Amino acid sequence: MPLFNDPSMLIFVAFGIIGVALVAVVAFFLMDRIAPVVSGLLGGASPMSVIDSGLHRVMPRRRQDDEEERDDLDDAAAALLSILPGASVVVDASDEVVRASPAAYALGVVIDDAVADGRVLDEIHRIRESGGRCQFNITTTTPWQYEHAFDDLDTNARERRRSRSVTRPNWLKVTVGRIDDRFVVVLLEDLSEAIRFAQVRDSFITNVSEQLLKPTQALATLADSLEQGDADREQVVRDARLVRSTCGHLNRMVSDLLLLIKAQEPITPSAANVITVMDQVRAAVASVRAGAGARGIRIDVTGDDALAVHGDAEQIRTALVKMLDNAVAYSPDGSAVTVTVGESKDGGQAVIRVIDRGCGIAQNEQTRVFERFYRGTNQNERTRDGIGLGLAIVKHVALTHHGSASVWSRLHQGSTFVLSLPLAG
Structure with a gap:
């Protein structure tokens, strides 16, 4: 393990990741400062x-x-x-x-x-x-x-x-x-925009600070082990794994922040951005199937292959992956997650439903699950280290595509997350 033999390189790489996180912080705040038009896409009242x-x-x-x-x-x-x-x-x-x-x-x-x-x-x-x-x-x-x-x-x-x-x-x-x-x-x-910005800013600072502290603390522990000289190799390996784990968590946070920023760019329908919904659903399922299979969770997919929408394929696929990740994480081992794709009753929307049989969400929390950094009370060992950006990304992808995101859930009965997108004309 050459990396263990060169602690300065390990520390350099870890702090490089922290530097990227700080860049994402700056980008996040610039996005909120210079793009007030986004507020109109978030479902709130526009400026007067x-x-x-x-x-x-x-x-x-x-x-x-x-x-x-x-x-x-x-x-x-x-x-x-x-x-x-x-x-x-x-x-x-x-x-x-x-x-x-x-x-x-x-x-x-x-x-x-x-x-x-x-x-x-x-x-x-x-x-x-x-x-x-x-x-x-x-x-x-x-x-x-x-x-x-x-x-x-x-x-x-x-x-x-x-x-x-x-x-x-x-x-x-x-x-x-x-x-x-x-x-x-x-x-x-x-005062809504100022208060919303202050709330997002405070939540953002709190969450990012916590995420940045974890890898720095892990690095300090590894440095102590290496400094002692007589630390056994197993201890160094454990400390190095902790550094790798916390840096990976930080990487995911930075990635989600960048996805969130990208998901706030409005989509203009055109002949060039017509995509088939089922293609994106199948691609998203393929990316999470291995992790679900490791826990014995089956993912069933049914839908209409003819449905098409205007949009950014990568954004829609990312939103679907976040919905599936969420469903798998909260589902018990050996259960099933169901994905259905169909038309809305009025025929104007493609409706994608991701249904799990997990622990469900309390009624008083359901209106908050799409908020940035919101963490519900129903966490388990797989979700407790989450960041709280996945469903926020889903909501923003929905709104920038002129659609909507919603949830139905009952405690101990599972949840159904719905992404609705206007059909291509």
Whole structure:
């Protein structure tokens, strides 16, 4: 073992891998800083300017019959509201919304021309009576019909999106003030992107720091063994294996980070990127079959060979591998994983289902399993050292291909992960 005889080379290689990890860290943060357009692909509300320009066709129409009687804001107040950044809502003495920015609907504050958030309504009542103004923060959820405002929202598409399990909250700073004896104004500042970035940043720093500590600690242990000189060869071999294992884990983390960054590049359908779904499924199954077979896990595949989608074959194959890896890791030895490929009920999507018979996922965790770095409570000896990026990659591949990712699961009954992609026309 020449590597054991040259500890400086072993340490050099290990720190080289750590250096690559740090490069991935920089790339990750640059991606979040310079690609705000990605936020629109992640299922959250877009920046206010984008929402205001794109949601008019899906915003509920206000009643017009008595609008002139109710809406008599003076010209100065109306002009001021029109140039304020963010979203605004004007409520009259009977709590009816007389004016609202499209973003107020998209952020879930106004529904059907009424203020939908209880805290906001309480503060409106208080300010109307006492005057002055107040500021506070609330969290809302984007109504399902606004999640993809720029898509063609036919009935079937709306129902598909309503049933998705991936949702993202909106964090809002709210200012409530009285215009006059009749009208109260509510100003909304969307802080979601900043908060999401801070959450991802904190999780990222914590996880990467932990992953970087493991190989450095293993290297220190190996260095101690080699420094002593009289350490037996078996001890050196054990320490070297630990270094190799931790560096391999770090390698996988770097690889997943790079995949995650790549999976956020939007896919534009064209004649040049039509791929057959079953080809990608079979390739993904082939890459995990050996590992599954070592534990006696059978992988059964059925599907329609004619289904084709627009997309990046490597990205879709990677997403499928992550789904299969996940299913195999959580399945008991000697069980089976089933993969099915078929059309959606409306015939517009290719639906890929990966079904396992593992431990299942608690209901309160299912909306989080696609988050970056999220680690559920149902870990086992095969999954406890995971990074938490696999299903995040699946979600981002789905969204950049204009599709969706979802999960059905019950404890002790297994899980079904679904990747839906629009069929090529």
